[in-house]
Amino acid sequence: xxxxxxxxxxxxxxxxxxxxxxxxxxxxxxxxxxxxxxxxxxxxxxxxxxxxxxxxxxxxxxxxxxxxxxxxxxxxxxxxxxxxxxxxxxxxxx
Amino acid sequence: xxxxxxxxxxxxxxxxxxxxxxxxxxxxxxxxxxxxxxxxxxxxxxxxxxxxxxxxxxxxxxxxxxxxxxxxxxxxxxxxxxxxxxxxxxxxxxxxxxxxxxxxxxxxxxxxxxxxxxxxxxxxxxxxxxxxxxxxxxxxxxxxxxxxxxxxxxxxxxxxxxxxxxxxxxxxxxxxxxxxxxxxxxxxxxxxxxxxxxxxxxxxxxxxxxxxxxxxxxxxxxxxxxxxxxxxxxxxxxxxxxxxxxxxxxxxxxxxxxxxxxxxxxxxxxxxxxxxxxxxxxxxxxxxxxxxxxxxxxxxxxxxxxxxxxxxxxxxxxxxxxxxxxxxxxxxxxxxxxxxxxxxxxxxxxxxxxxxxxxxxxxxxxxxxxxxxxxxxxxxxxxxxxxxxxxxxxxxxxxxxxxxxxxxxxxxxxxx
Numbered sequence: 426x427x428x429x430x431x432x433x434x435x436x437x438x439x440x441x442x443x444x445x446x447x448x449x450x451x452x453x454x455x456x457x458x459x460x461x462x463x464x465x466x467x468x469x470x471x472x473x474x475x476x477x478x479x480x481x482x483x484x485x486x487x488x489x490x491x492x493x494x495x496x497x498x499x500x501x502x503x504x505x506x507x508x509x510x511x512x513x514x515x516x517x518x519x
Numbered sequence: 520x521x522x523x524x525x526x527x528x529x530x531x532x533x534x535x536x537x538x539x540x541x542x543x544x545x546x547x548x549x550x551x552x553x554x555x556x557x558x559x560x561x562x563x564x565x566x567x568x569x570x571x572x573x574x575x576x577x578x579x580x581x582x583x584x585x586x587x588x589x590x591x592x593x594x595x596x597x598x599x600x601x602x603x604x605x606x607x608x609x610x611x612x613x614x615x616x617x618x619x620x621x622x623x624x625x626x627x628x629x630x631x632x633x634x635x636x637x638x639x640x641x642x643x644x645x646x647x648x649x650x651x652x653x654x655x656x657x658x659x660x661x662x663x664x665x666x667x668x669x670x671x672x673x674x675x676x677x678x679x680x681x682x683x684x685x686x687x688x689x690x691x692x693x694x695x696x697x698x699x700x701x702x703x704x705x706x707x708x709x710x711x712x713x714x715x716x717x718x719x720x721x722x723x724x725x726x727x728x729x730x731x732x733x734x735x736x737x738x739x740x741x742x743x744x745x746x747x748x749x750x751x752x753x754x755x756x757x758x759x760x761x762x763x764x765x766x767x768x769x770x771x772x773x774x775x776x777x778x779x780x781x782x783x784x785x786x787x788x789x790x791x792x793x794x795x796x797x798x799x800x801x802x803x804x805x806x807x808x809x810x811x812x813x814x815x816x817x818x819x820x821x822x823x824x825x826x827x828x829x830x831x832x833x834x835x836x837x838x839x840x841x842x843x844x845x846x847x848x849x850x851x852x853x854x855x856x857x858x859x860x861x862x863x864x865x866x867x868x869x870x871x872x873x874x875x876x877x878x879x880x881x882x883x884x885x886x887x888x889x890x891x892x893x894x895x896x897x898x899x900x901x902x903x904x905x906x907x908x909x910x911x912x913x914x915x916x917x918x919x920x921x922x923x924x925x926x927x928x929x930x931x932x933x934x935x
Contacts, residue, residue: 426826439828443818443933445772460918467930468770468861468917472759474821497773497819500826 428493429505433486440485446470447478447492450512474498480508522626541706542586542713547720550746551579553900554738556725556761557754558582560591560701560886561878563708563719564893565753565900567625570715572894573901578717579747581740583724587705590756593823593855594886595778595810597791597802599636599696600661603652606911606923607864608659613908614891615661615695621890627707629699630805636696636791637666637674639840641685645796649691656693666690675788677843685796685839696791698802704889728764728875735874738764751876751900753892756856757821758879765872769879770861770917772932774815775854776883777825779833781847783807792840799836808850811837815857815883817933825854857883863935864923867895867905867912876900877914882935 426438448471453462474497481491490508495501512519520526520539530537553569555562558580569575582588598618600611622629640646646665653663671690672680680687709719720742727739728750737746754761759769784807793800801811813833816825830852837844860866860880865888867878878896881888895909905912911923917930928934 438818445819445932464918465768469768470759470770470772471768472772472819474757474760474773477819479819495818498821500820500822 426500426502428481428491428502430483430486430489430491431505431507432489433483436483436486438481440483441481441491442484444480444482447480447508447511449480450492450508450517451515476503522628541710542719545579545718545720547579547581547723547740547742547745548718550737551718552577552748553579554745554747554750555580556738556750556752558586558709558719558721559589559753559755560587560705560708560889561755561881561892561896562751562753563587563705563712564889565751565878565896566717567708567712567715568894568897569901570712570717573897575901576716578712579745580712580717580719581723581725581738581745582719582721583741585721586709586719587702590855590857590885591705591889592702593778593853594701595800595802595812596698596701596886597636597696597800598631598699598887599693599791600887601636601638601652601656601663601691601693601696602925603655604923604925607925608655608661610891610895610908610912611888612656612659612661613894614888617890617894618699619695621704621707625707625711627703627710629703629707631697631699633695633697634790634802635692635694636793637671637690637692638793638795639671639687640689640691641687641796646689649689653691662693662695664692664694666692674790675792677841679840679842682839685794698791701886708893725761725764728872730765730872730875733871733873735872747874749874749876749900751878751896753878753896755858755879755881755885758858758877762870762877765870765875767870770866770914771858771880772819773821774817774857774859774933775820775822775825776812776815776857777829777833777852777854778810778812779830779852780804780850781809781811781844782850784809784847794836794840797836797839799833799840801837801841809844809847815859815933821856823854823856825852857881859932859935861917861930861932862922862924863926863928865892865912866914867892867899867909868914869899869903870914
């Protein structure tokens with residue numbers, strides 16, 4: 426698989442480490458959200474067959490976190506964003 | 520028809536005219552007491568034990584493709600019970616005991632071969648861990664032996680014992696572990712269930728669940744609505760897709776695991792061998808092919824095929840351990856979809872919907888669990904309480920902090 430890094434261009438997926446569903450960006454505040462909400466965040470997944478937004482870390486490259494939109498049935502990648510931009514767009518400070 | 524040596528001789532003398540189809544190709548009835556979704560190893564075993572051990576009737580197995588077309592026919596056929604943790608070991612030992620009597624029980628040749636499994640050791644720390652694991656196994660009634668370097672050398676003198684990074688220092692052995700003809704497991708359970716009146720319904724995909732007032736009423740399928748008092752889901756690999764019909768999100772990611780077989784060779788490996796440090800394990804089939812595998816590809820996938828980097832990685836592991844196979848050609852590689860759970864252990868439990876039960880999250884260890892999984896799931900379906908060996912496999916273990924994490928990796932499914 427080739428991941429089109431927004432800054433570095435096409436990179437082999439082997440250079441990356443995979444974390445999982447991009448929903449992991451939206452971490453609830455553990456103190457206020459409550460145990461159930463934090464449990465759902467940490468353990469439960471949509472796990473779709475089809476389009477999936479997911480976090481990849483460019484460990485053997487520029488060490489940036491990316492949000493990759495990929496089809497889990499065909500492995501086709503349709504969108505790659507810097508996780509930083511995605512997080513900011515969702516209201517996170519960084 | 521009962522299979523026996525006498526029957527084979529009698530059929531040979533009469534032109535093999537007496538063999539009958541092994542199961543009926545049933546059409547769905549309008550209602551059942553039990554519907555099992557998933558005609559793989561676990562689903563068929565569940566139906567078999569429901570009918571045979573728990574005396575239940577009016578049972579159907581719904582399969583979207585053909586019986587045994589998923590992971591039960593895609594694994595590397597290994598059986599073992601070499602687990603460490605209390606939540607796991609009694610269950611897997613129960614499973615191994617069921618394997619030992621399985622062929623007599625369902626009167627089908629599954630080629631159960633207890634050829635022994637060894638896990639290689641390379642460091643003192645690994646030997647300590649293996650000793651602890653072996654003791655845990657023995658305490659739960661399983662068998663384990665710690666092998667010295669010389670004992671391993673006697674078994675497999677051609678291994679690379681003096682690899683600079685991972686010299687072989689010994690192994691943990693479970694002599695009762697081994698291999699089983701995996702397709703025959705599905706067929707044997709299917710035949711046994713069919714003989715006891717279970718309807719095995721193929722090409723019947725579940726497209727929805729009818730739930731009224733918090734209770735399951737039946738399932739919508741590509742062959743129409745089928746009513747049921749209880750529904751058990753055993754579709755590992757596709758669990759998230761099926762349980763979404765009941766509005767559930769699961770602590771599971773689907774990942775692809777690849778397996779490989781080489782061209783046929785003369786007898787080389789008479790048992791099963793795992794090289795954990797090199798992410799590689801291998802056995803040799805009765806036809807002579809080396810059957811081997813390694814890690815999952817590592818990212819969510821519903822494609823029943825893997826990518827090349829893992830093939831390279833597995834081949835490197837094999838070469839590090841067994842330089843002698845360098846010119847052996849790969850015959851086939853294939854992939855199956857795993858339910859990778861958040862702690863690496865399975866779930867056999869009720870759901871928030873009355874009458875709807877779930878069996879899944881087997882990661883890449885589901886095949887060896889097939890008999891006990893079927894037995895325990897049938898127990899849960901029939902009696903509404905878990906079998907004593909599967910009490911830990913609950914959905915709420917993540918909420919309560921009771922994870923069964925053999926590898927200690929945390930909520931990171933691609934590392935289990």
